[in-house]
Amino acid sequence: MSPLATIFLQSTSFIDAMYIVAFSLFIYGMSGLTGPRTAVRGNKIAALGMVIAVIATLLTKGVLDGSSTPWLIALGLVLGTAIGIPAARNVHMTQMPQLVALFNGVGGGAVALISWIEYRHHFGGDYPLKVEIPSLFAAVVGSVSFWGSNIAFAKLQEILPGKPIKLPGQSMLNLALFVIAVGSAVALAAGTHSQALFILGILVAAAVLGNMVVLPIGGADMPVVISLLNAFTGLSAAATGIALNNTALIVAGMIVGASGTILTNLMAKAMNRSVPAIVAGGFGGAVAAPVGHAGAEGGTVRSTSAQDVAIQLSFARLVVIAPGYGMAVAQAQHAVRELERALEAKGVTVEYAIHPVAGRMPGHMNVLLAEADVPYDLLKEMDDINPEFSRTDVTLVIGANDVTNPAAKNEPGSPIYGMPILEVDKSAAVVVLKRSMASGFAGIDNPLFYNPKTSLLFGDAKASVAEITAEVQAL
Amino acid sequence: MGIVTELAILVLAAFVGFEVISKVPNTLHTPLMSGTNAIHGIVVLGGLLLMHEASGVLEHVLLVIAVMFGTINVIGGFLVTDRMLEMFKRKPDPVEPAKTEASKDEEAK
Numbered sequence: 352m353s354p355l356a357t358i359f360l361q362s363t364s365f366i367d368a369m370y371i372v373a374f375s376l377f378i379y380g381m382s383g384l385t386g387p388r389t390a391v392r393g394n395k396i397a398a399l400g401m402v403i404a405v406i407a408t409l410l411t412k413g414v415l416d417g418s419s420t421p422w423l424i425a426l427g428l429v430l431g432t433a434i435g436i437p438a439a440r441n442v443h444m445t446q447m448p449q450l451v452a453l454f455n456g457v458g459g460g461a462v463a464l465i466s467w468i469e470y471r472h473h474f475g476g477d478y479p480l481k482v483e484i485p486s487l488f489a490a491v492v493g494s495v496s497f498w499g500s501n502i503a504f505a506k507l508q509e510i511l512p513g514k515p516i517k518l519p520g521q522s523m524l525n526l527a528l529f530v531i532a533v534g535s536a537v538a539l540a541a542g543t544h545s546q547a548l549f550i551l552g553i554l555v556a557a558a559v560l561g562n563m564v565v566l567p568i569g570g571a572d573m574p575v576v577i578s579l580l581n582a583f584t585g586l587s588a589a590a591t592g593i594a595l596n597n598t599a600l601i602v603a604g605m606i607v608g609a610s611g612t613i614l615t616n617l618m619a620k621a622m623n624r625s626v627p628a629i630v631a632g633g634f635g636g637a638v639a640a641p642v643g644h645a646g647a648e649g650g651t652v653r654s655t656s657a658q659d660v661a662i663q664l665s666f667a668r669l670v671v672i673a674p675g676y677g678m679a680v681a682q683a684q685h686a687v688r689e690l691e692r693a694l695e696a697k698g699v700t701v702e703y704a705i706h707p708v709a710g711r712m713p714g715h716m717n718v719l720l721a722e723a724d725v726p727y728d729l730l731k732e733m734d735d736i737n738p739e740f741s742r743t744d745v746t747l748v749i750g751a752n753d754v755t756n757p758a759a760k761n762e763p764g765s766p767i768y769g770m771p772i773l774e775v776d777k778s779a780a781v782v783v784l785k786r787s788m789a790s791g792f793a794g795i796d797n798p799l800f801y802n803p804k805t806s807l808l809f810g811d812a813k814a815s816v817a818e819i820t821a822e823v824q825a826l
Numbered sequence: 827m828g829i830v831t832e833l834a835i836l837v838l839a840a841f842v843g844f845e846v847i848s849k850v851p852n853t854l855h856t857p858l859m860s861g862t863n864a865i866h867g868i869v870v871l872g873g874l875l876l877m878h879e880a881s882g883v884l885e886h887v888l889l890v891i892a893v894m895f896g897t898i899n900v901i902g903g904f905l906v907t908d909r910m911l912e913m914f915k916r917k918p919d920p921v922e923p924a925k926t927e928a929s930k931d932e933e934a935k
Contacts, residue, residue, distance in 0.1 A: 431897020
């Protein structure tokens with residue numbers, strides 16, 4: 352390259368212009384995500400923005416100085432690519448929540464490590480507040496996000512049990528850890544120079560806090576938690592951007608922080624719970640009472656056969672399918688799609704009722720059904736489908752429990768009282784596919800099962816659905 | 827750049843984030859989350875920017891890990907979002923055979 356070209360490429364305004372192009376592409380790409388038709392292109396546009404941002408950074412004067420620097424950068428990039436590509440390629444759609452948690456975690460980890468280096472560079476010397484405050488903030492939040500996401504991953508992957516794990520005095524412990532992390536950050540910002548304080552007080556305390564906060568959260572609250580941790584990582588990335596004077600980082604990080612916050616609130620609203628209540632611990636404490644109550648109700652459960660269900664469905668006009676996490680676990684989405692086609696061939700109208708927090712991730716059911724080629728206009732959101740249940744002949748509940756539990760409407764004592772639900776009990780008949788009579792993730796009994804209109808078909812969801820489909824086709 | 831300018835950028839970016847995302851339908855919440863997840867992997871830039879200032883084995887190792895983490899976040903995030911979104915594309919082909927089967931049934935009757 353001629354010296355003139357080098358000077359031009361490395362000039363600050365040229366680099367800044369590239370950053371502006373990069374974050375414009377992020378914003379443009381993300382607005383493409385608002386519709387299924389434009390979304391694929393939107394994602395690619397955002398990825399192009401990322402490539403431009405990386406190139407701009409590598410062109411920045413001095414960034415590749417030093418004999419080993421380019422090699423170390425290449426090493427990091429190559430390792431990350433070698434791990435990231437196969438992980439993204441090979442994951443099953445049912446494991447998507449875990450993978451998103453994991454990717455989010457490594458992002459948080461990167462933030463925490465970068466803040467640490469940043470601290471070391473200014474250690475004992477000139478550490479202007481403008482650099483110090485954001486990087487201390489990023490260190491705390493990044494560390495919480497890294498460890499919290501890892502626990503979320505372990506829970507979703509069932510390395511750890513999905514049920515809430517609670518220690519005695521946990522909220523006091525969490526508060527203490529929070530005070531230690533923030534207190535250390537304030538002490539460092541006020542001028543205490545201690546590397547040990549940074550590592551122990553911030554990185555370690557925040558790490559333990561991240562573990563402690565996510566451990567007691569039950570599986571059903573995972574969509575909220577993953578979305579919250581995503582917002583955290585975004586905010587910490589924006590803070591890193593301020594510390595490093597990098598516009599692309601500030602804009603991209605903050606957009607993720609803002610969008611993650613909105614998504615978290617949407618999820619929490621769909622469960623009629625507040626974010627602090629979820630973070631303070633799952634349904635764990637309240638489970639005992641309602642279980643006893645439902646036991647007293649002592650309903651009789653009517654079980655049915657695949658053949659009967661097939662007849663019921665074939666002679667219906669409108670069938671609504673309400674899927675839940677059980678469908679994901681059984682990987683039954685393709686079988687469900689087959690059933691839908693078999694019914695449609697008989698002239699039955701089939702729609703899907705999607706509760707906003709069904710599954711373990713916002714929009715989890717939509718992804719699985721899209722994988723099985725279900726046209727997205729058959730997927731109805733809760734508010735659109737609820738008025739339709741009164742004219743529905745049969746509702747087929749596949750591995751969903753808490754999101755269909757009428758106790759949320761009728762029993763003020765229930766831990767999920769007030770949560771908006773799919774009002775499946777309004778349809779003429781309900782068929783529930785279940786593995787066993789075990790209660791849902793939240794551990795709450797479901798009066799729907801004892802409703803005289805309800806019949807249950809026990810067994811693996813995938814096998815049951817396949818059996819019903821075969822019976823429908825044979826009719 | 828001054829701190830005030832940077833804070834201004836921060837606030838405006840927050841509004842853009844709110845604005846863009848409040849229009850996303852429930853159907854696309856998972857790809858949205860995984861797409862934004864990929865975008866915060868931009869923190870990899872921090873690792874790139876600091877590498878040449880690093881001294882000592884510890885700092886170099888930490889930064890290589892940070893760059894690796896950020897790259898996993900970016901590449902994995904965008905790829906997996908792409909995979910998910912491809913499934914949301916309208917696919918007329920798989921629907922049609924079902925319809926033809928249905929019409930064949932009609933004819934048979």
